[in-house]
Amino acid sequence: MSVDATTVRRIAHLARIAVTEAEVPHLQGELNAMLAFVEQLSEVNVDGIEPMTSVRPMEMKKRADVVSDGEIADDVVRNAPERQDHFFLVPKVVE
Amino acid sequence: MTDLTSMTIAEARNGLAKKSFTSLELTDAHLAAIEAARSLNAFVLETPDRARAMARAIDAKIAKGEGGPLAGIPLGIKDLFATKDVRTTACSKILGDFVPPYESTVTSQLWRDGAVMLGKLNNDEFAMGSSNETSCFGPVVNPWRREGSNTTLVPGGSSGGSASAVAALLCMGATATDTGGSIRQPAAFTATVGVKPTYGRCSRWGIVAFASSLDQAGPIARTVRDSAILMRSMAGHDPKDTTSVNRAVPDYEAAIGKSVKGMKIGIPREYRLDGMPAEIEKLWSEGGAWLKAAGAELVEVSLPHTKYALPAYYIVAPAEASSNLARYDGVRYGLRVPGRSIGEMYENTRAEGFGAEVRRRVMIGTYVLSAGYYDAYYLRAQKVRTLIKKDFEDCFAKGVDAILTPATPSAAFGVGEKGADPVEMYLNDIFTVTVNMAGLPGIAVPAGKDAQGLPLGLQLIGRPFDEETLFSLGEVVEQAAGRFTPPRWW
Numbered sequence: 001m002s003v004d005a006t007t008v009r010r011i012a013h014l015a016r017i018a019v020t021e022a023e024v025p026h027l028q029g030e031l032n033a034m035l036a037f038v039e040q041l042s043e044v045n046v047d048g049i050e051p052m053t054s055v056r057p058m059e060m061k062k063r064a065d066v067v068s069d070g071e072i073a074d075d076v077v078r079n080a081p082e083r084q085d086h087f088f089l090v091p092k093v094v095e
Numbered sequence: 096m097t098d099l100t101s102m103t104i105a106e107a108r109n110g111l112a113k114k115s116f117t118s119l120e121l122t123d124a125h126l127a128a129i130e131a132a133r134s135l136n137a138f139v140l141e142t143p144d145r146a147r148a149m150a151r152a153i154d155a156k157i158a159k160g161e162g163g164p165l166a167g168i169p170l171g172i173k174d175l176f177a178t179k180d181v182r183t184t185a186c187s188k189i190l191g192d193f194v195p196p197y198e199s200t201v202t203s204q205l206w207r208d209g210a211v212m213l214g215k216l217n218n219d220e221f222a223m224g225s226s227n228e229t230s231c232f233g234p235v236v237n238p239w240r241r242e243g244s245n246t247t248l249v250p251g252g253s254s255g256g257s258a259s260a261v262a263a264l265l266c267m268g269a270t271a272t273d274t275g276g277s278i279r280q281p282a283a284f285t286a287t288v289g290v291k292p293t294y295g296r297c298s299r300w301g302i303v304a305f306a307s308s309l310d311q312a313g314p315i316a317r318t319v320r321d322s323a324i325l326m327r328s329m330a331g332h333d334p335k336d337t338t339s340v341n342r343a344v345p346d347y348e349a350a351i352g353k354s355v356k357g358m359k360i361g362i363p364r365e366y367r368l369d370g371m372p373a374e375i376e377k378l379w380s381e382g383g384a385w386l387k388a389a390g391a392e393l394v395e396v397s398l399p400h401t402k403y404a405l406p407a408y409y410i411v412a413p414a415e416a417s418s419n420l421a422r423y424d425g426v427r428y429g430l431r432v433p434g435r436s437i438g439e440m441y442e443n444t445r446a447e448g449f450g451a452e453v454r455r456r457v458m459i460g461t462y463v464l465s466a467g468y469y470d471a472y473y474l475r476a477q478k479v480r481t482l483i484k485k486d487f488e489d490c491f492a493k494g495v496d497a498i499l500t501p502a503t504p505s506a507a508f509g510v511g512e513k514g515a516d517p518v519e520m521y522l523n524d525i526f527t528v529t530v531n532m533a534g535l536p537g538i539a540v541p542a543g544k545d546a547q548g549l550p551l552g553l554q555l556i557g558r559p560f561d562e563e564t565l566f567s568l569g570e571v572v573e574q575a576a577g578r579f580t581p582p583r584w585w
Contacts, residue, residue, distance in 0.1 A: 001471070003462070015417060015461040016424070016438070017454055018446035027458070030517060034459050037518045038406040038472070044479050051477030052484060055294040055308055055534035056559065061337050075196035079428035088426050091437045 001039075002032045099124035100264040101580075104168055104321040107267060111157060111167045118157065118167025122150040122211050125169045129213060129265045134585050135236045137250075137260040139174050140182055140215040149211040156209065163209030165328055171266035173257050174215040175222055176202050176312075177301040181212075185303040186230035187220045189448025191429045199301025200333045201270060201312045208328040213266050217256030220450045221420065222277055222305045225523040227255025228514065229452040237285060237507050238263040238581040242548035245584075248507040251281030251523070257315045258285040262581060268316040268325050272302060274309045275408055276503075276527030279539035282315055283502035283552030286541040286579035288322045288569065289315045291527075293560045294534035295340035298333030306415035307338075309408075309531040318578065319540060319569040323347035326562065342560060350563035351570045356390030358568070361495040365401035366526060368504065374545045375501045382499055382542055382553040385575035386568060396495060398486040403479050404529040405521060410463050410476035411532075416453075417460025423448060455517065484533040491558050497568055500526050502539040502552035530556050538565040540572045541579050550579050 003011070008028045012019040019027065073086040082089040099121050102110065110116055126143045146169065153167045177183045177195035184190040198206075206212070219229040226249040227235040235255040237248040239262070250259040254271035258281035261269050271278040273291035282289025290313040297312040304310065314325035327348065332341040362383060367376075383393050425431035425444035432447045434440035449457065463472035490498065504525055513520050530537040535556055542553040553572055557565045 001468075007462075008458075011458050011462045011465070013442075014465060015457050016421075016441040016445050017449065017457065018439075018442035027455070030455055031459060031462070033516065033518055034409060034455075037521075038410055038476075041403055041406050041410075041475055041479055044400070044403055044475075044482065046475060046478035046482070049478040049481050051474055052480040053477065055338065056340060058295070058338075058340065061334070063334065072196070078196060079193050081191075081425060081429070081431035090426055091434065091440055093437050 001035055003028060003035065100128050102267070103318050104267045104316065104324050105318070107168060112162070117154045118150040118211060119147060119154055121167060122146050122169045122213070125213055125266055132263055132265055132585050135238060135259050135263055136233055137217055137235050137256045137263065137265060138171065138214045139184070139186060139217045139232045139256065142181060142212060142214045145181070146211050146213050153209050153211065163207070164324070165205060166209030167211060168209070168267050169211045169213050170205060171213050171216045171257060171260045171269040172202055173218050173254055173270050173272060175218055175272050175303045176270055177303070178202055178212065178215065181215065183215065183303070184231070185221050186218050186232055187448065187450065187453065188231045189423045189430050189445070193428050197301060200298035200335065201302065201329050204328050204331060205270070210328070216260055216269055219253035219255065220453050221303065221416070222253035222272055222274055223416070223452050223456055224252040225276065225280055225520050226513065227252040228510065229450050231450060234510050235259045238585065239285060239507060239549055240584065247510045249284070249510055251284035251507065253277040254281050254315060258282055258287050258289070261285070261287045261315050261317060263585070268314055268321055270312060270329070271315045272310055272312050273531065274305050274412060275531050276524035278313045278315060279527045279537055279552070279554055280503050280523055282539040283541070284507040284550065286550035286581070287315050287317055288319050288541070289313065289539045290322045290326055290562065290565070291530060291537045292326065292330060292562055293536045295338050296330050296536070296560065296562070298331070298336040298339045300333055300335040304419040306412040307419060308415060309412060319566055319573045320348060320351045322538070323351055323566045345563055347563060347566055350566040353567040354390065355386065355567050355571055358391040358496040358564070359494050360386050360391050360393050361396035361490055361498040362393055363396050363398045363401065363498055363500060365398050366500045368525070372505060375504065375551065378543045378551050378553065379499070379501050382572055386499065386571055389571045391568070394495065396490045396498065398490065398529070400479065400482045400486050401529060404483050404532050405525055407476040407479040407483065408528045408532060409459070409521060410472050411480060413456040413460030414464050414473050415460070417457045417464065420453070420457055452517070480532050483529055487533045487535060496558070497564050498556040500554045500556065502526060502554040506545045506547070506549035506551055526554060535559060536562045536565055538569045540569045542572055542576045544579065
């Protein structure tokens with residue numbers, strides 16, 4: 001499989017990465033090179049094989065449903081590029 | 096000064112215990128070495144004040160006989176580990192001047208055991224790379240050069256700063272992370288020892304995530320023994336990481352010098368690549384001969400799905416990365432580039448904040464997870480991963496104790512020599528990536544030099560949670576091959 005220029009723009013948008021028109025052909029070439037490289041997986045017979053979803057077999061850990069952390073709003077917003085009091089500021093999203 | 100920086104951790108530990116020198120003296124010697132080696136670009140942040148304060152505090156403890164296993168040992172920390180109140184960037188512009196209000200579990204265990212932090216080490220951006228050239232702080236320089244040449248070589252990656260700093264005697268050991276070979280490949284390129292532990296052995300909490308089902312922290316050090324000493328402090332159960340395994344941490348150092356007599360060492364025939372350089376082939380058979388001389392038995396084994404590990408990795412790892420890196424949106428931390436809408440702000444921030452390699456991988460990951468392509472790519476890769484893991488399980492079920500392979504297909508290459516074709520760079524990890532796909536432990540040990548005088552390493556792959564066997568076998572290789580130190584030119 002390979003991607004066309006429209007697909008490159010669509011993937012970039014899905015990934016929330018701005019791409020200029022000038023970058024599209026180059027990116028298309030790189031993505032297609034990677035897709036060509038992984039194409040060899042299609043020759044593997046995977047009939048009846050379970051996908052690997054856990055690296056080491058282990059029971060899922062659960063913890064008691066109690067508050068274990070908190071009251072650190074200053075820390076939480078400390079690195080925000082724009083903030084006001086204990087809020088993150090973003091461009092207007094609701095008219 | 097030279098004496099204090101050229102010691103091993105084991106030697107420094109004895110010297111500190113005997114009060115031959117203090118941690119402050121040891122720390123100062125390393126801080127001076129770091130300052131004199133800035134041309135290597137190994138450190139992205141030096142923390143001399145913190146280092147001296149930590150050294151003074153641990154000296155006071157040592158005086159009272161309350162040291163800890165790493166008391167007074169100065170270490171470098173890969174910039175992927177969150178360090179409380181110390182800038183942590185993953186060497187990406189998108190994290191900007193991020194200062195974590197928390198400490199990663201692995202580093203907190205090093206400080207608990209008395210280690211001293213010298214600073215933060217360079218790496219490929221978000222650990223995506225095999226040459227340390229994708230770092231937003233620029234490439235790291237390998238202290239090794241080809242004989243009679245002053246061409247600048249890469250130290251490998253992504254833990255290039257860690258490997259370079261340890262090889263150049265700037266720190267006694269370093270933390271590193273390995274997603275596809277990022278500890279073992281740079282270790283091989285710099286004649287250092289690198290350990291990628293079993294998945295789940297070290298906590299991932301507080302380490303900037305790349306591909307969560309593959310990422311694992313481990314040490315880079317100058318000897319097998321030193322790497323075992325560091326491993327004991329880095330490993331251990333952490334309730335904050337759901338994949339961290341609740342299993343006692345053995346005294347890894349006790350495995351050093353243990354007899355390997357009767358051990359079965361697998362030599363996988365699929366690792367004998369077409370066009371493999373003769374010197375790699377020679378190194379590999381030499382390594383086998385050393386283990387045989389120590390009493391181990393060599394057996395040919397087959398890992399039939401080896402060739403599919405790298406392509407499957409380049410689906411699984413970017414898919415997980417695209418998901419993990421969704422958090423960088425210009426809202427909660429790091430860089431923000433304005434836009435007319437919130438969507439445009441996200442897109443502008445991520446376009447400017449991520450480097451080319453990271454953008455490429457996030458896009459591939461987004462594609463293979465997108466509707467209509469998920470089954471063809473991601474699900475198939477996950478199934479191939481099951482087969483790769485099964486190859487190893489079958490091999491170990493036949494009584495094989497460990498597997499011996501070359502660590503890399505070549506020695507270190509020049510800055511800018513590879514990368515025009517991304518796949519060419521990816522091939523660096525061809526011998527290491529299978530280990531991450533299967534979640535196994537692996538160690539890279541320096542084993543010799545190529546015709547140009549550059550170091551080459553061998554890799555040993557072990558059963559899950561059997562790092563001890565790797566330390567025992569690694570010690571045999573180290574004893575036979577000797578140690579390699581780059582001549583100082585910087």
